[in-house]
Amino acid sequence: MTEQPIDPQNTKKVFIKTYGCQMNVYDSERMADVLAPLGYAESDAPDDADLVILNTCHIREKAAEKVYSELGRIRQLKTAREAESGDKMTVAVAGCVAQAEGAEIMRRAPVVDIVFGPGAYHKLPEMIARAERGNADPTQRQGRGVLNTEFPIEDKFDALPINRESATGLTAFLTVQEGCDKFCTFCVVPYTRGAEFSRPAQSVLDEAKALVARGVKEITLLGQNVNAYHGEGADGKDWSLGRLIHALAAIDGVERLRYTTSHPRDMDDDLINAHRDVDALMPYLHLPVQSGSNRILDAMNRKHTRDEYFALIDRIRDARPDIALSGDFIVGFPGENDRDFEDTMDLVRRVGYGSAFSFKYSPRPGTPGAALEWQVEEHKKDERLQALQALLREQQIGFNKSMIGKTLPVLLEREGRHQGQMVGRSPYLQAVHLDADHALLGQTIHVTVTDATQNSLTGKAVLK
Ligand code: 5AD
Ligand code: SF4
Secondary structure (H helix, E strand, O other): OOOOOOOHHHOEEEEEEEOOOHHHHHHHHHHHHHHHHHOEEEOOOOOOOOEEEEEEOOOOOOHHHHHHHHHHHHHHHHHHHHHHHOOOOEEEEEHHHHHHHOHHHHHHOOOOOEEEOOOOHHHHHHHHHHHHHHHHOHHHOOOOOEEEOOOOHHHHHHHOOOOOOOOOOOEEEEEOEEOOOOOOOOOOHHHHOOOOEEOOHHHHHHHHHHHHHOOOOEEEEEOOOHHHOOOEOOOOOEOOHHHHHHHHHOOOOOOEEEEEOOOHHHOOHHHHHHHHHOOOEOOEEEOOOEOOOHHHHHHOOOOOOHHHHHHHHHHHHHHOOOOEEEEEEEEOOOOOOHHHHHHHHHHHHHHOOOEEEEEEOOOOOOOHHHHOOOOOOHHHHHHHHHHHHHHHHHHHHHHHHOOOOOEEEEEEEEEOOOOOEEEEEOOOOOEEEEEOOHHHOOOEEEEEEEEEOOOEEEEEEOOO
């Protein structure tokens, strides 16, 4: 790996604020990787930053409004900084709101110098140079700043640095697939992230090796539809996610693998068998179903029924009996009546989740769902969300309590708040608190669980 020497006199600061999903977290890290060779070090506050990037989310309502109010605060900081020291601050809006709103952001918030979508961040150096020219001499400013909401995603992955300076912990995200062709009628992702694209397997394997070289032990593979992965393999054929997982698990130093987010339609035999055959693949699966009602599943364009989902869960549990399931649910999709909602509650009771996320339906401009009649009243959505969350909470507590007395492999990730305490992760993503020597950081040790709450476990290290 060649590292470019950075002149300390030339060190600049970038503050990146990330909203939304794990893919945005990954994208923010990769932006930092792209900026590092230009001398940018990451800062954890915007006050003294030369460059501020807001990496935004558009999945639910009010996301754009949050961005505009944050931009109001940034404008004040920028004015104060320029008045005090004369130093400039370049302001960029990235991510899915940038993709969806484009030039509208610059029109509404003139403080913004650069707007770029999720497919364009590899071009940051050139966008910053253009914006700085515009800031230094406003007559040079083309239009109202720099706008880049182009795809195609594949160019981005080819252009990103191979090293992963931004990976500093024991766990890391790795995007293998981006975009979505499913067009669920509630979802903006096919519009903000574009058509589905899978990275070639070799480029994923190279990045995984770069992560391991930085000390990473657990990798979570990311994609909006990660199990639709079909990247070109070393043999020139398309590889499934299951095949890719086998190859990743064979890399020395890759101890744990996870993937998210999956669609039930894409759980093929390769992937289900990988849960049976690959030790490094953790027995925890986030497999959103969204609703338990056939009528609503159809209206959502999910392309499967509840019985097909139950049959799928049976196959997965046959392959890996100790697997824990997680999911996403939407209540109050247009047309959802009490019976439909009861079907969702029934599905949750039948499947049993280790953890899950649930949301009130929020109509997204431009999606088919937003144009449907029979939008559900807000108070009904609230009622249903409360009932569903109470059930999911009960299941999560029950699942965590079922760990008491069991011995689990725990990857020790960080020091705890108390003297002599460490915090690690179970295979099921539960945080585990225990007393252990800090020298064990980064190791996976066996821990017998002694107590459990909704959010974490407590245990004792098993002495050999
Ligand atoms: N309204 C509410 N929830 C949504 N999600 C996606 N779009 C919407 C929407 N319009 C939820 C889904 C998805 C998760 C990431 O966000 O449950 O799986
Ligand atoms: Fe938000 Fe979805 Fe975009 Fe992720 S992909 S940033 S959740 S809109």
